[in-house]
Amino acid sequence: MSLSTNIHIFCALLHRDMLLLKQNLLGKVIDGFIMCFVIITATGYLLPALGMPQQMIAPMFVNIFFNIFFMFGFSMSINFANEIKNKGRVFYLSTLPTTRFWVFASYIANFMIEATIIVMPLLAIGLFVLRDRIILVAPNPLLFVLIYIASVVFFGTFMLLISIHYTFDWFLDNIWARRLTPMFNFGATFFLWKQAFVVLPWFAIITLFNPMVYICEGLRAGFIGGDAFINGWYSLIAIIGFTIATTLTLNVSIKKRLDPVC
Secondary structure, eight states, X not given: OOHHHHHHHHHHHHHHHHHHHHHHHHHHHHHHHXXXXXXXXXXXXXXXXXXXXXXXXXXXXXXXXXXXXXXXHHHHHHHHHHHHHTTOHHHHHTTSSSOHHHHHHHHHHHHHHHHHHHHHHHHHHHHHHXXXXXXXXXXXXXXXXXXXXXXXXXHHHHHHHHHHHSOHHHHXXXXXXXXXXHHHHTTTSSSOHHHHHHHOHHHHHHHTTOHHHHXXXXXXXXXXXXXXXSXXXXXXXXXXXXXXXXXXXXXXXXHHHHOTTO
16 A cells, blocks of 8 residues: 555545544633643642742643643543444544554544644743743753654553553543553652652652653753753653553554454
């Protein structure tokens, strides 16, 4: 099958997804603005008033990426898990004259575009509102962009994996408690890894097996700069490694769920 045919089908699938996104864009924008308001209010005003140091405002504000990735990623995973359960759209797409790589790549690309359309305007709004409160040390735009792209690719791949790897009932009943909650709360979302290492070294070392640590710390390293975070380039390499491992696992899960006789 020619590359041009695969790309043509991929673009057609992505175009369809963009039409659906256009129809649902207002609701997603509203969701994003609510989340942005909560993060700006909490990190920029409430927590500092309760004693949080000003230098922590920027690291906590970067959580806007993490939260939106989780929100839209989990929404995608629920929809995809429902497709698998009811033998929906994904089974039809699997019959198209292209490889499954391009089919699932369209899901991930759609997630990347959707998340970026929402998060970037909110980032600009947050930076404007908190311009007198956020302390940036040595931002690295190139590193930030690379880690952002790697992070959103990982989230798209990971959310597809959890939706196809587990049965629908197990997914609904257990995925938050047994998978996402530990990853989210122990993913350096509410703390800096180096500070955690000083206080609880054994705990900090264990969290290094959590890809969310590298996403949070990497985005902070690129966005803020300085030596308060894990080296951004190390984080980028780790995110790429976790993405490769997730992709390989996803490929196995796809074969088991879509080709059960194999």
